Amino acid sequence: SAVISQKPSRDICQRGTSLTIQCQVDSQVTMMFWYRQQPGQSLTLIATANQGSEATYESGFVIDKFPISRPNLTFSTLTVSNLSPEDSSIYLCSQMALAGGITNTGELFFGEGSRLTVL
Amino acid sequence: RKEVEQDPGPFNVPEGATVAFNCTYSNSASQSFFWYRQDCRKEPKLLMSVYSSGNEDGRFTAQLNRASQYISLLIRDSKLSDSATYLCVVNGDYGQNFVFGPGTRLSVLP
Numbered sequence: 570s571a572v573i574s575q576k577p578s579r580d581i582c583q584r585g586t587s588l589t590i591q592c593q594v595d596s597q598v599t600m601m602f603w604y605r606q607q608p609g610q611s612l613t614l615i616a617t618a619n620q621g622s623e624a625t626y627e628s629g630f631v632i633d634k635f636p637i638s639r640p641n642l643t644f645s646t647l648t649v650s651n652l653s654p655e656d657s658s659i660y661l662c663s664q665m666a667l668a669g670g671i672t673n674t675g676e677l678f679f680g681e682g683s684r685l686t687v688l
Numbered sequence: 689r690k691e692v693e694q695d696p697g698p699f700n701v702p703e704g705a706t707v708a709f710n711c712t713y714s715n716s717a718s719q720s721f722f723w724y725r726q727d728c729r730k731e732p733k734l735l736m737s738v739y740s741s742g743n744e745d746g747r748f749t750a751q752l753n754r755a756s757q758y759i760s761l762l763i764r765d766s767k768l769s770d771s772a773t774y775l776c777v778v779n780g781d782y783g784q785n786f787v788f789g790p791g792t793r794l795s796v797l798p
Binding site for chain 2: 602610611612613614661676677679680681682
């Protein structure tokens with residue numbers, strides 16, 4: 570299994586500000602993912618954080634709103650910018666499991682999530 | 689139509705009951721399939737992968753029907769600790785295309 574650490578675990582922010590969430594994984598992985606889980610909803614992929622290149626964003630998510638950094642293979646940040654109450658959600662960092670350190674097994678491991686409340 | 693659909697739930701069952709969850713997916717090119725479990729205020733965790741031949745893990749049995757694009761999860765002899773939301777997850781390839789269903793909430797009652 571993988572160990573994924575996220576911080577902050579929760580935060581309350583004022584609208585118009587930004588929040589940066591950090592994610593640290595315990596193994597070097599090619600792809601890390603950022604998901605959003607809005608209250609009572611399932612998970613939606615925001616973007617794939619690629620090391621050495623720009624993140625790949627899913628439809629409906631843009632870099633200006635959700636800038637992502639991936640300075641190395643074990644660390645990534647997601648910033649939620651210009652916060653509004655609609656951004657209140659849980660943000661989850663994820664990586665894909667590796668078998669033998671090489672082959673993707675297709676299983677995702679998640680951090681414990683960062684619960685954001687925007688007032 | 690949503691890519692992955694599940695029974696709306698919630699399911700409230702007594703301890704010891706057998707309960708079955710259904711899931712359908714729209715992308716016929718989907719390659720891999722999973723059931724995840726999410727406890728309240730926790731992150732999702734893999735319960736089991738779903739193979740074409742079907743697979744069983746203790747009280748849990750998963751089935752896949754590619755022709756009907758249908759996945760199921762059967763839980764036998766339900767325990768209180770089985771109470772959680774069960775997420776059906778479909779992956780189009782071994783890259784990043786994981787699609788999560790809306791989840792089915794299960795409450796096992798004493």
